[in-house]
Each structure stands twice: as structure tokens, then as C-alpha cells.
Amino acid sequence: MKIVDLRGKSYLHSKELDNLIKRSEMEVEQFEGSVKEILKNVKERRDKAVIEYTEKFDGVKLTPEELIVPFSELEKAYESIDEDTRWALEVAYERVRKFHEAQKENSFFVEEEGMLLGQKVIPMERAGLYVPGGKAAYPSTVIMNAAPAIVAGVKEIVMCSPNPNVYTLAAAYICGIETVYRVGGAQAIGAMAYGTETIKKVDKIVGPGNIFVALAKKNVYGYVDIDSIAGPSEILVIADETAKPEWVAADLLSQAEHDELAAAILITTSEKLANEVKDIIYNKYLVNFSRESIARKSLETYGHAFIVDDLETATEVSNYIAPEHLEIITQEPFRLLDKIKHAGAIFLGEYATEPLGDYILGPNHVLPTGRAARFSSPLGVYDFVKKSSVIYVTEEGFNRVEKYARQLATAEGLEAHRLGVEVRLKDKKS
Numbered sequence: 001m002k003i004v005d006l007r008g009k010s011y012l013h014s015k016e017l018d019n020l021i022k023r024s025e026m027e028v029e030q031f032e033g034s035v036k037e038i039l040k041n042v043k044e045r046r047d048k049a050v051i052e053y054t055e056k057f058d059g060v061k062l063t064p065e066e067l068i069v070p071f072s073e074l075e076k077a078y079e080s081i082d083e084d085t086r087w088a089l090e091v092a093y094e095r096v097r098k099f100h101e102a103q104k105e106n107s108f109f110v111e112e113e114g115m116l117l118g119q120k121v122i123p124m125e126r127a128g129l130y131v132p133g134g135k136a137a138y139p140s141t142v143i144m145n146a147a148p149a150i151v152a153g154v155k156e157i158v159m160c161s162p163n164p165n166v167y168t169l170a171a172a173y174i175c176g177i178e179t180v181y182r183v184g185g186a187q188a189i190g191a192m193a194y195g196t197e198t199i200k201k202v203d204k205i206v207g208p209g210n211i212f213v214a215l216a217k218k219n220v221y222g223y224v225d226i227d228s229i230a231g232p233s234e235i236l237v238i239a240d241e242t243a244k245p246e247w248v249a250a251d252l253l254s255q256a257e258h259d260e261l262a263a264a265i266l267i268t269t270s271e272k273l274a275n276e277v278k279d280i281i282y283n284k285y286l287v288n289f290s291r292e293s294i295a296r297k298s299l300e301t302y303g304h305a306f307i308v309d310d311l312e313t314a315t316e317v318s319n320y321i322a323p324e325h326l327e328i329i330t331q332e333p334f335r336l337l338d339k340i341k342h343a344g345a346i347f348l349g350e351y352a353t354e355p356l357g358d359y360i361l362g363p364n365h366v367l368p369t370g371r372a373a374r375f376s377s378p379l380g381v382y383d384f385v386k387k388s389s390v391i392y393v394t395e396e397g398f399n400r401v402e403k404y405a406r407q408l409a410t411a412e413g414l415e416a417h418r419l420g421v422e423v424r425l426k427d428k429k430s
Contacts, residue, residue: 253285263304
């Protein structure tokens with residue numbers, strides 16, 4: 001973890017900060033061809049291709065019937081997990097569902113003389129959830145991706161996961177997901193996008209995955225909608241001298257343990273805090289830490305503590321990075337909230353630790369990464385609906401606006417547009 005003193009300097013000229021920004025640039029060329037070949041085969045050969053790739057990449061040989069996890073396995077998984085974990089998953093689902101209820105949008109109409117204009121909010125019919133398998137089988141991923149779709153009113157939600165573990169299946173059962181496919185990787189994305197004999201085509205695909213999954217989602221966009229092309233996780237903590245170094249160190253480590261590309265960033269006005277946090281991470285927390293090699297690699301490459309002149313500069317640097325997770329651990333955290341322009345999720349105060357947001361608080365943990373917080377938002381109910389404009393015009397309303405439409409059609413040189421208006425005028429006069 002590098003300590004970088006930016007006091008009296010422009011952060012825009014920091015090589016270390018530039019290194020963090022470039023982290024979001026994925027090296028995709030070496031994988032693009034393979035992903036496109038997989039998608040092409042799945043589109044053309046359907047179940048056969050999915051089964052062949054599942055055997056090749058996951059070492060599991062399946063029949064078309066075995067692609068589907070029997071619903072009885074979901075129910076059995078739910079009943080087999082320990083009671084405390086089952087209750088925690090139930091509470092998490094209810095909290096996440098309740099939070100997302102507040103995001104629901106209603107259809108509306110605006111009445112004018114001779115016109116009724118409005119917008120109809122319509123849920124998507126089918127959504128596909130991708131949940132990584134193996135070591136990355138997180139039941140919280142199921143809940144966070146399913147809950148907003150359920151609240152939106154999506155009619156059917158299916159899930160793809162290679163070798164789903166008992167907690168993943170239990171979470172699917174809690175969310176009311178009835179169809180789970182035992183498929184992963186780019187082939188799962190292709191199957192949900194194009195459809196096969198066994199796996200039906202969906203309207204939207206959401207959920208995290210490795211580089212192959214990310215590129216597959218990128219390539220099927222247009223056939224279906226996707227949530228985002230997610231990159232490695234990241235956390236940024238703004239802290240002053242009042243922050244507890246043990247707490248800050250733990251929160252930084254909570255993201256560094258995700259993978260070697262995760263970023264853990266501290267921006268502070270206190271040189272003392274920066275040094276204490278680094279010391280605690282290396283000489284206390286990483287000692288006998290189960291994911292020590294992953295976290296250490298992440299911290300050595302993308303772990304930074306930036307020392308700045310004041311908290312206003314801290315917010316400027318944070319906005320430049322546009323982090324996925326932002327914690328503000330200062331004496332008066334709410335004073336900085338208005339200055340934050342780009343962040344996936346903002347955690348205010350010393351008790352608002354990011355892991356609470358990952359599991360139980362309610363707001364979605366599917367967040368924009370790699371500076372995408374500059375232009376995108378957390379996954380929500382709004383991602384699972386579409387909107388149609390509704391337009392009703394009477395003769396009176398037509399008379400109020402027809403001359404403006406004819407004038408604009410003439411200006412644009414679109415003869416048939418003007419004709420569509422004029423034929424109604426002629427009929428009315430006759």
C-alpha cells in the first residue's frame with residue numbers, strides 16, 4: 001500500500017492516481033475472439049454447444065434435461081442450511097425488497113384541451129440472472145439482482161449458475177425463482193440472449209462474472225438489455241483525524257480481499273492516520289488472514305493512501321476517481337455530501353461500514369465500477385421496466401397544433417410527414 005503526499009500539489013499530476021484511473025481500462029483483445037466464437041456456436045447449435053462448453057470449461061457432462069436444476073433441489077437447499085443463515089437470508093431479502101419498493105414508478109397522464117398525453121410503465125416479461133459458481137457463489141448476489149426485478153413486476157425470472165452451491169440455491173428459493181440452469185460462462189450469457197431448446201430467451205441479463213462473462217454481455221447487448229459491464233471492486237474512504245484507524249483499515253481490506261484487481265483507497269487530511277492504517281493492515285490484519293495472498297496483491301498494486309490539504313480537496317479527488325463504494329468517516333460527514341458528484345454508493349459516518357451495504361441494509365450492492373459512476377447508477381427497479389408514450393388527440397387538439405407540425409415538416413423536407421397532417425385538414429374541410 002503506497003502513501004502519497006498530495007499536500008500543496010495538483011492531484012491531476014499524480015502518477016499513482018493516474019495508475020488507478022487506467023485500472024478501469026480492460027485488456028479485452030486477447031479474449032474477444034474466443035467469446036465471439038462461443039456466442040456464435042451457442043446461437044447456431046444451441047443446447048449442443050452449451051453442453052459441450054460446460055464439459056470443456058466446468059468439467060461437467062450434462063444432458064439437456066440436466067441443464068435444469070430440479071425445483072426440489074432448491075427447496076432441499078433452503079431446508080438444509082443452518083437456521084441462522086436461513087434467517088439472515090430471509091431478513092436480507094425483505095430489507096432489500098422493501099427498499100426497492102420506494103423506487104417504483106407509476107404511469108401518468110397529462111390532460112390538455114383536446115389531448116391526453118402520458119407514459120405507461122411496463123415491466124419486462126423475462127429477466128435472466130447470472131450468478132458465478134465455485135468460490136464466487138454469493139447468495140447476496142441472487143437477492144440483490146432478483147429483488148428489484150420482483151418489485152418491478154417481471155413475470156418470469158430465471159437464473160444461470162455453474163455448479164450452484166447450497167446457499168445460492170437457498171437464496172433463489174427465498175426469492176421465488178423457480179428455474180435455475182446449471183450453466184456458466186459466456187455460454188450461459190449466449191443461451192439467455194439467443195435462447196436454446198432448453199433455455200428460453202430473456203429480455204434482460206444482470207449479474208457479475210469474469211472477463212468472459214463481461215465480454216459476452218457486451219456482445220449480446222442489442223439482442224437483450226444488460227445491466228452493465230462490471231469491472232473489479234473498489235472502495236474509497238475519506239477520513240479525517242477523528243477516524244479510528246482499525247475501522248478504516250478493516251473497511252479497506254473488505255474490498256482488497258475480493259480479487260487482485262480490487263482497489264482500496266484512503267484519502268485523508270491526517271498523515272498520522274495514513275501511517276497507522278497501513279501499519280494495522282500489514283502487521284495486524286494480514287497476519288494469518290485467509291485471503292492474504294489476494295488482498296496483499298491488491299494492496300500492493302492498487303492500494304493507496306493519499307494525504308491532502310483539506311476535506312474539500314478530498315472530495316475533488318474522490319469525484320475524479322468516481323468510486324464504486326465511498327465511505328465518509330469524518331467528524332461531520334453530512335457536510336461533505338453535497339460535494340460528492342460521482343459515487344455508486346455513499347456511506348456516511350463511522351458505523352456505516354461497506355459490508356453492511358453488501359448484505360443487509362437494503363440499497364442495491366450492484367454498483368457502477370471503473371469510473372462508471374460518472375454516468376450510471378446502482379441496479380434498481382427502473383432497470384426492469386420500460387416505458388411507452390401514450391397519445392390521444394381529438395379534432396380540437398389537432399386544430400391547436402397542426403400548423404406547427406406542417407411548418408416543421410416543411411423545414412425538415414419530409415413531404416409525407418406534412419401529408420399526414422394535410423390529408424386530415426382536407427377531409428375536415430370537405
